[in-house]
Amino acid sequence: MEYSEVRSLLEGLCGKGGVSGREDDAADFAANLLSKYMPVKRDTLGSVIGKKGEGGGIILDAHIDRIGLIVTAVKDDGFLKVAKVGGSDIRVLTGAKVTIHGKKDIFGIVTSTPPHLAKKEDEGKAPSFDDMLIDTGLTGEEAKEIVSPGDRITANGSFLTLAGTRVASPCIDDRAGVAAILRCLQMLEGKSTCPLEVMFSAQEETGGSGAQAGVFGLEGSVALAVDVTFASAPGVSKEKYGSLGDGALVGIAPTLDYEISSRLLALAGEKDIKAKPEVMGGRTGTNCDEIQTQRGGIKTALISIPIRNMHTSVEVCELADIEATAALMAAYIEERSGENA
Amino acid sequence: MRETLKMLCSLPGISGRENKVRDYIISQIDGFCDYHTDNLGNLIAFKKGRQSAKNKVLIDAHMDEVGFIVTGVTDDGLLRFANVGGIDTKVFIGRNVAVGEKAVPGVVGIVPVHLTEKEDENKIPVADSLYIDIGAHGRESALTLVSPGDEVCFDGEFTEFGDGFICSKAIDNRAGCAIMIDLIRSGLEYDCFFSFSVQEEVGTRGAAASAFGVAPDYAIVTETTTAADISGVTGEDRVCVCGEGPAVSFMDRSTVYDIDLYRKALETAKQKNIKAQTKTRVAGGNDAGAIHKSRSGVKVLTLSVPTRYLHSPGCVCKYEDIESTRDLVKAMAEELAKC
Numbered sequence: 001m002e003y004s005e006v007r008s009l010l011e012g013l014c015g016k017g018g019v020s021g022r023e024d025d026a027a028d029f030a031a032n033l034l035s036k037y038m039p040v041k042r043d044t045l046g047s048v049i050g051k052k053g054e055g056g057g058i059i060l061d062a063h064i065d066r067i068g069l070i071v072t073a074v075k076d077d078g079f080l081k082v083a084k085v086g087g088s089d090i091r092v093l094t095g096a097k098v099t100i101h102g103k104k105d106i107f108g109i110v111t112s113t114p115p116h117l118a119k120k121e122d123e124g125k126a127p128s129f130d131d132m133l134i135d136t137g138l139t140g141e142e143a144k145e146i147v148s149p150g151d152r153i154t155a156n157g158s159f160l161t162l163a164g165t166r167v168a169s170p171c172i173d174d175r176a177g178v179a180a181i182l183r184c185l186q187m188l189e190g191k192s193t194c195p196l197e198v199m200f201s202a203q204e205e206t207g208g209s210g211a212q213a214g215v216f217g218l219e220g221s222v223a224l225a226v227d228v229t230f231a232s233a234p235g236v237s238k239e240k241y242g243s244l245g246d247g248a249l250v251g252i253a254p255t256l257d258y259e260i261s262s263r264l265l266a267l268a269g270e271k272d273i274k275a276k277p278e279v280m281g282g283r284t285g286t287n288c289d290e291i292q293t294q295r296g297g298i299k300t301a302l303i304s305i306p307i308r309n310m311h312t313s314v315e316v317c318e319l320a321d322i323e324a325t326a327a328l329m330a331a332y333i334e335e336r337s338g339e340n341a
Numbered sequence: 342m343r344e345t346l347k348m349l350c351s352l353p354g355i356s357g358r359e360n361k362v363r364d365y366i367i368s369q370i371d372g373f374c375d376y377h378t379d380n381l382g383n384l385i386a387f388k389k390g391r392q393s394a395k396n397k398v399l400i401d402a403h404m405d406e407v408g409f410i411v412t413g414v415t416d417d418g419l420l421r422f423a424n425v426g427g428i429d430t431k432v433f434i435g436r437n438v439a440v441g442e443k444a445v446p447g448v449v450g451i452v453p454v455h456l457t458e459k460e461d462e463n464k465i466p467v468a469d470s471l472y473i474d475i476g477a478h479g480r481e482s483a484l485t486l487v488s489p490g491d492e493v494c495f496d497g498e499f500t501e502f503g504d505g506f507i508c509s510k511a512i513d514n515r516a517g518c519a520i521m522i523d524l525i526r527s528g529l530e531y532d533c534f535f536s537f538s539v540q541e542e543v544g545t546r547g548a549a550a551s552a553f554g555v556a557p558d559y560a561i562v563t564e565t566t567t568a569a570d571i572s573g574v575t576g577e578d579r580v581c582v583c584g585e586g587p588a589v590s591f592m593d594r595s596t597v598y599d600i601d602l603y604r605k606a607l608e609t610a611k612q613k614n615i616k617a618q619t620k621t622r623v624a625g626g627n628d629a630g631a632i633h634k635s636r637s638g639v640k641v642l643t644l645s646v647p648t649r650y651l652h653s654p655g656c657v658c659k660y661e662d663i664e665s666t667r668d669l670v671k672a673m674a675e676e677l678a679k680c
Contacts, residue, residue, distance in 0.1 A: 078503075079572035089454040091465055092435030095653040097500070097508065107502035109655045112432060114569040116624045117578060126431060126463045133572050135649065135657065137503015158496075160437055160446045162476025163418075163486060168437070168448045234419065234472055235452035245478070285455075308474065310455065312435035314448035316474055 002165050003319035009033070009182050010167070010322065011159045013175035017101055019068030019152035020085050020206040021046075027064050030178055030200045037185045038198065047214040048200035057195025058333055059223035059298070060184070061211055061287050062177030063204030066170070067311055069134075069153035071100070076140040079133045080108065082153060086205025090126045092312045097156040098134060102147040107156075108134045157313030165319040166244065172315035174204065176305045176322050177226035183326035184333070193337045195220070204287055211287035215294045222260065223300045224329055227286040228317070229278060231306035242306040244317065247274025247324035251302030255283050255292055260301040264332060271331050274324045278304055303328065342523045342667070343660060345369060346507075349515035353439060353494040355408035355425045356543040357382075362404040366518060366537055370525045374535075383551040384537040386525060394531040394678035399557035399639075400524070400670060401548055401628050402517025402564070403541030406510065407652045409493035411440065411473075414484060418477030420447065422493055426542030430468045432653040433495070438473060441491035447475040495654035505659050506583070512656035514541070516646045517563035520667040529671070531678035541628050545595070548628035552635035559602070559677040560641045562629040563670050565658065566590070566620060568647035577621035581647040583659045586616025587666040590643040592623045595630025602642040606673055615668045620645065642677075644670055 001007065012033075018026025023046050031040045031048045038052035048064060051057075067086035074080055080100070084090075096110045111133045113122075134153065136143050157170040178200055185198075197218045202210030204227075215223065229249055232238040242249045250264045261277075268275035283289045284302055292300040303325050308316040354362035363384050370376060376386040384404070407426030414420055420440065438447050449471055454462060473493065477483035497510030521535050534555045539547035552560065570582040581588035589606045591598055610617035629641040646666050649657040 075572055077572050087454060089435075089451070090463060091431075091454065092451060094429075095432035095650055095655055096435070097498075097655050107500050107508070109508055109650065109657060111571045112429065112650050112653065114567045114580070114651075115429075116567070116580070116622055117569060117574065124430075124465050124467070126465055128463065135503075135571060137506035137508075137657070139504060142504065158437060160448065162446060162448075162474070163482065164476055164478060166476035168446075168474075168476075230453055230456065233450060233452070233474075234415075234417075234470070236456060309435065309448065309450040310453040312451060312453075314435050314437065314450060314474075316448060316450070316476065 003323050005186060006179055006183050006319050006322045009179040010175060013178055014159050014169040014171055017154050018064055018066050019154060020065040020203045022152045023065050023202045027200065030064055033182050034198060043214055043217055045210050045213045046202040047210045049214060050198040053195030055195050056219035056221055057197050058336065059197045059199060059215065059218055059220040060181045060329065061199045061201055061223060061225040061291060062181050063174045063287060064178060064200040065202050065205050067205050071147055071149050071151045071153065073149060074144050074147050078136050078138040078140045078143040080136060080147060082132055082134060084129050087311050089311045090129060094126060098153050099156055100147055100151060100153050102151045104146060106136065106146055108136045111135050155313045166316055167319060168314045168316045170313040172307050172317050173228045173310055176228055176317055180226050180322045180325040184329040187326060187330040188333060191334060193333050201287055208287050208290035212290035212294060215291045215298065221298055223291045223298050224303060225286055225288045225291060225300065226303050226325060228307045228310065229304035230310060231308045233308045242276055242278055244306055245320060246276045246306055247321055248328045249276055249278035249304040249306060251280060251284055251304060252277045253280040253284055256288060257299040257301055260299055264301060264328060267331050268328050273327045273331065275328055342519050345522055346515060346519040347499045349518050350499050350509040350511045353492060354404055354406055355492045355494060356405040356540045358492045359404040359539045363537065366522060369522045373525050379551060379554055381547050381550045382539040383547045385551055385554060386535040388525050388529055388533050388535065390529045390531040390533060392531050396558040396678055398674050398677045399534045399536060399552065399555045399560040400521055400674060401536045401538055401560060401562045401632060402521050403514045403538045403628055404518055405540055405542050407542050408495065411487060411489050411491040411493060413489055414480050416480050418479045418483035420473040420475065420487060422473055424468065428652050430465050434471065436654055437496035438493050439496050440473065440475060440493050441487050445475050445486045447473040450474050497654040505661055506657055507660055508655045508657045510654045512648055512658055513565040513651050516565050516663050520563050520663065520670060523667055524671055530675050533674055538628055545628050545631035549631035552632040552639060556636055557639055560632045560639050561670055561673055562627055562641060562643040564627045564643055564645040565648040565651060566625055566645035567651055568649050571649065580622045580624065581618050581620050583647045583662060585618045586662060587644040587669050588618055588620035588647055590620045593625050595626030596633050596641060598642065599640040602640055605676060606642055606644065606669065609672050609676055610669050613672050616665045617669055642673060
């Protein structure tokens, strides 16, 4: 199968939970994969940190957390009240099947209003998060045994193989980025590199605290962050956004290091790696915004993987784009081998 | 019955494409009854009882489920589609679907919330603006996998959860089919006809034809109906309640039921110690709407499994209610055959 390495990394990572602030199972899984290449630890906020070589090197960042829901109350009738964690999209949650990560993982389903109780003025509208309920199928007593306020909830969804080399899954945002970094390390195996610091950061979806604290504890002064971006689709303009299959989208923005970004694009041309610029007018809405201003300032570049249907259970990506992102990072790291970045 | 139900729910079968469901049902009832498929695709079975019946009784359940049909393919390789049956757009955005004979996987996408205006954050897009993405790079490659006219089904796992609940697509009305298969296989006191009907979800088309063909004196429609027994809903607004047995209808949008049959069903349930409840809202409709008008009129009864979130990829009901519905359908079939 084409891109089997990337596929298997991504499928494994997408199968994990890891809603912001409770990243454990995804972080442990990713840490285990990373430990093949370097010693690994978890930092104070829960980010996975790996270091290879002595002194400041290139920092590679992708966030390990995913959007989801958090239980705010377990009602006496066994239904759950929730709030969103990160930018969960209420429009895709009615009737969604979910996993409640309580004392054990249990199945639940987001309720929907039966047609006879639907109000005319609510037609065509999703409920608010305040009105949202999760049906556990349990009595209040049973539910309270297993679920507590603060427990996280993830939307269910399979890892679907679509036509060609496209796949659909929940949390491709940003397990695709984590997969790209792991694939990059695979490509670099046996090659000498500059020192590397890898960070699978916690809490990106809730504001980037994980990356901010994580980078402070590292030594490098150059960072490459990998996140997802919008891919063109009906309603998402082809002129304005990249498309599936465009390869690595290299960020060009006032807040990103222009020299590194330009070099990445040039390098892609030289090495025949698919890439395109993605231009933004200010901040990027990614970990780069937090990383850039840490310590005495860090030269930061962003590579984005285009996906459709961001923040739904059917995020669609092209495996070739993850492979290209990995290849471009590997080429850049190789080029700077022997340096202390 | 549980395994049969699981299998039935997993099969694709939108209205007009019930063939896979019918084939499976035939495999389950073959050798237990006489059967034939009529012009519309209804599967009609006759089960010989230990005694011949005084009245001709027909038990009906529809085989079809709600879904979609592919209407066209865009230049970008995305599929346009139309609803088959009534489906709230809210419940299928962001879901997986299976397209066509080969069950090609696809997803129903949406413009990311980040790119919508603040005031539109809660606005559900109109169904016409949605598409199914099968990952094709363009029209040509899409057409190698799917064609306009292909059926589209929800991709729904069958999950057992909570306190004896099950969650799956198509419980409406594979629950009814599973009950009828169970009755046919188990042996009956009196002769009885069964119609596994097509095209209920697009206007009870199949049952109209099968009722004419069978010409029953009485009919029992075995269905699922809305259980609105969710948090915050009380009293009769709940329509019926999971765990309280079959909902017995006195009236819905398509039928005013024979009051004696309605009463007899509740009485019989009480006598036989079978849980049952009144459906407390005049809502919905089913094959009874077509059957009661057949020929010179048929007395009908509807017994429904209380089911939450009907017409979605995740219908939810209690397995014990399917069992008590079966028990009451069986008891009523006997009552009506001999009365």
